[in-house]
Amino acid sequence: MTTVNKRILxxxxxxxxxxxxxxxxxxxxxxxxxxxxxxxxRNHFLSLDPYMRGRMEDxxxxxxxxxxxEVMIGGTVGEVIESRxxxxxxxxxxxxGFGWQQFGVSDGTGLMKVDTTRVPLxxxxxxxxxxxxxxxxxxxxxxxxxxxxxxxxxAASGAVGSVVGQLAKAAGCRVVGxxxxxxxxxxxxxxxxxxxxxxxxxxxxxxxxKAATPDGIDGYxxxxxxxxxxxxxxxxxxxxxxxxCGLIAGYDGxxxxxxxxxxxxxxxxKIQGFIVSEHLDLWPQALKELGTMVxxxxxxxxxxxxxxxxxxxxxxxxxxxxxxxxxxxxxxx
Amino acid sequence: MTTVNKRILxxxxxxxxxxxxxxxxxxxxxxxxxxxxxxxxRNHFLSLDPYMRGRMEDxxxxxxxxxxxEVMIGGTVGEVIESRxxxxxxxxxxxxGFGWQQFGVSDGTGLMKVDTTRVPLxxxxxxxxxxxxxxxxxxxxxxxxxxxxxxxxxAASGAVGSVVGQLAKAAGCRVVGxxxxxxxxxxxxxxxxxxxxxxxxxxxxxxxxKAATPDGIDGYxxxxxxxxxxxxxxxxxxxxxxxxCGLIAGYDGxxxxxxxxxxxxxxxxKIQGFIVSEHLDLWPQALKELGTMVxxxxxxxxxxxxxxxxxxxxxxxxxxxxxxxxxxxxxxx
Numbered sequence: 001m002t003t004v005n006k007r008i009l010x011x012x013x014x015x016x017x018x019x020x021x022x023x024x025x026x027x028x029x030x031x032x033x034x035x036x037x038x039x040x041x042r043n044h045f046l047s048l049d050p051y052m053r054g055r056m057e058d059x060x061x062x063x064x065x066x067x068x069x070e071v072m073i074g075g076t077v078g079e080v081i082e083s084r085x086x087x088x089x090x091x092x093x094x095x096x097g098f099g100w101q102q103f104g105v106s107d108g109t110g111l112m113k114v115d116t117t118r119v120p121l122x123x124x125x126x127x128x129x130x131x132x133x134x135x136x137x138x139x140x141x142x143x144x145x146x147x148x149x150x151x152x153x154x155a156a157s158g159a160v161g162s163v164v165g166q167l168a169k170a171a172g173c174r175v176v177g178x179x180x181x182x183x184x185x186x187x188x189x190x191x192x193x194x195x196x197x198x199x200x201x202x203x204x205x206x207x208x209x210k211a212a213t214p215d216g217i218d219g220y221x222x223x224x225x226x227x228x229x230x231x232x233x234x235x236x237x238x239x240x241x242x243x244x245c246g247l248i249a250g251y252d253g254x255x256x257x258x259x260x261x262x263x264x265x266x267x268x269x270k271i272q273g274f275i276v277s278e279h280l281d282l283w284p285q286a287l288k289e290l291g292t293m294v295x296x297x298x299x300x301x302x303x304x305x306x307x308x309x310x311x312x313x314x315x316x317x318x319x320x321x322x323x324x325x326x327x328x329x330x331x332x333x
Numbered sequence: 334m335t336t337v338n339k340r341i342l343x344x345x346x347x348x349x350x351x352x353x354x355x356x357x358x359x360x361x362x363x364x365x366x367x368x369x370x371x372x373x374x375r376n377h378f379l380s381l382d383p384y385m386r387g388r389m390e391d392x393x394x395x396x397x398x399x400x401x402x403e404v405m406i407g408g409t410v411g412e413v414i415e416s417r418x419x420x421x422x423x424x425x426x427x428x429x430g431f432g433w434q435q436f437g438v439s440d441g442t443g444l445m446k447v448d449t450t451r452v453p454l455x456x457x458x459x460x461x462x463x464x465x466x467x468x469x470x471x472x473x474x475x476x477x478x479x480x481x482x483x484x485x486x487x488a489a490s491g492a493v494g495s496v497v498g499q500l501a502k503a504a505g506c507r508v509v510g511x512x513x514x515x516x517x518x519x520x521x522x523x524x525x526x527x528x529x530x531x532x533x534x535x536x537x538x539x540x541x542x543k544a545a546t547p548d549g550i551d552g553y554x555x556x557x558x559x560x561x562x563x564x565x566x567x568x569x570x571x572x573x574x575x576x577x578c579g580l581i582a583g584y585d586g587x588x589x590x591x592x593x594x595x596x597x598x599x600x601x602x603k604i605q606g607f608i609v610s611e612h613l614d615l616w617p618q619a620l621k622e623l624g625t626m627v628x629x630x631x632x633x634x635x636x637x638x639x640x641x642x643x644x645x646x647x648x649x650x651x652x653x654x655x656x657x658x659x660x661x662x663x664x665x666x
Binding site: 054229244245256257258259261262264265266267268269270271272273274275278 | 387562577578589590591592594595597598599600601602603604605606607608611
């Protein structure tokens with residue numbers, strides 16, 4: 001077995017500009033030793049997520065910034081390859097947060113053993129992981145969809161959006177996605193079973209959204225920000241609910257102007273932001289439901305897998321530009 | 334007694350532009366006859382409210398537009414001067430919605446008999462009326478203030494804002510008003526007892542707001558829209574709540590750009606619009622609390638009274654420009 005642990009550190013902050021390769025440094029370190037009471041985990045997949053963009057800046061946010069000179073944070077799935085731990089044993093598959101690196105040691109804190117019999121390991125970083133729970137929470141706890149309502153989902157082909165739409169569809173809603181490009185839209189209505197999908201790159205965002213939501217919009221799951229939110233605000237029905245879990249449009253520090261805030265009053269809307277990690281009490285319920293649905297083939301997902309840790313930075317920059325399709329992963333072994 | 338009922342009709346719509354005198358017409362009609370089962374009411378005061386601006390347009394909103402050629406809608410207080418009604422008798426003081434006119438007949442529907450022993454009749458259009466309940470609802474049901482929190486109120490010297498601030502202060506909060514001009518600010522901190530007031534006309538809105546909210550902002554009562562909302566969004570604490578009951582800044586159809594929507598995510602904010610007339614079940618409780626406080630001198634209010642129905646249009650235009658101080662009324666007799 002290799003004795004080298006390739007890992008990627010954050011070494012500079014974008015300072016409000018776009019993310020560039022020079023903000024990171026790939027380095028080789030020794031594989032850490034497995035101490036008493038610890039496990040050594042070989043990470044198979046790293047999850048790349050939009051929230052990482054926020055952590056790169058030293059600004060007021062809901063989480064502390066990523067420290068410079070340290071391994072970038074990130075969710076991982078892998079296998080225990082050495083154990084001096086009472087509960088976990090070699091061969092166990094685990095979800096953890098080892099960050100952008102190939103190996104990690106842990107005393108078990110923050111590690112969750114998972115069953116890969118019916119759910120592939122990588123799905124625990126997607127539909128049956130943080131993105132899936134994000135969709136589950138925002139839909140069920142903020143939007144609270146009722147059968148017959150219309151729910152719109154931005155970034156609909158993404159790891160979160162595709163879950164939101166399929167859950168809303170299962171709840172009896174008319175579900176309309178917003179995605180970038182004909183290919184993504186085809187998957188949204190085909191593979192993921194949405195009733196319609198609006199291609200925001202086609203240049204007719206509002207008109208197309210209007211046509212796709214003849215009865216207005218009751219719920220909106222916001223992953224993007226910017227003009228999609230404004231278009232949705234013009235179509236909301238009375239007592240609509242908007243869950244905001246991400247605003248990719250503003251990650252580089254650009255303002256995200258919203259012009260139709262008047263709709264909040266006129267339609268008595270509720271807009272609520274949330275961070276899924278603050279609702280850990282609901283994760284077991286959400287993961288159980290999501291895992292069951294994936295296992296039974298009722299919840300579909302797509303993955304974009306970059307090969308090798310050397311490709312992580314490019315994949316992350318691509319994610320921020322919407323170049324991925326579904327859950328963006330990096331294969332680490 | 335006069336046999337003439339002066340009244341003001343809406344005869345044209347602003348169509349997104351400013352309200353002008355030519356949108357209205359003053360006319361004289363006969364005082365209506367009091368039919369069987371009816372009362373004839375002489376209106377003492379007419380309430381002028383920002384919501385009327387919305388009704389002047391033929392657009393999608395939470396209420397039907399004001400019909401052209403009809404008497405403008407509006408809340409009124411007055412006295413029953415003739416009764417053929419089982420419950421109401423001559424001399425009774427009533428709150429109603431007779432609109433911009435001096436007299437009205439009613440079968441009692443929508444009329445509420447009030448006690449003017451300790452609460453002046455006009456206050457039933459302000460602090461102990463719709464504006465007061467608006468403040469009560471937004472504060473208690475959306476902001477839900479906790480002692481020690483900081484609550485900011487826009488249009489703080491107005492009929493709604495002054496109530497919000499005094500109730501929040503009674504709830505143990507630090508209360509900061511936003512108002513236009515030194516005179517209004519002096520009343521906000523003096524007469525109404527807010528801890529601080531930011532003069533948005535002074536040109537240092539964000540800096541002054543920051544200085545007045547050293548611990549950030551937990552609750553915001555939105556009466557205005559525009560740059561105040563943006564400044565507040567930059568100061569909100571985690572899990573802040575924003576109640577939106579009015580957006581005067583956008584009544585003439587201007588866009589109300591909001592640039593700091595990112596704060597909704599970062600701070601997991603809840604923003605909720607509401608219309609007080611949809612919560613009639615809470616009015617008795619709210620009116621009782623407000624009436625008690627006014628009667629005991631613990632809830633103060635200001636009124637700007639225009640004399641004579643002939644002055645109603647000018648007074649309304651002034652209200653939309655913020656020229657009033659406290660509740661804008663028109664004395665009709």
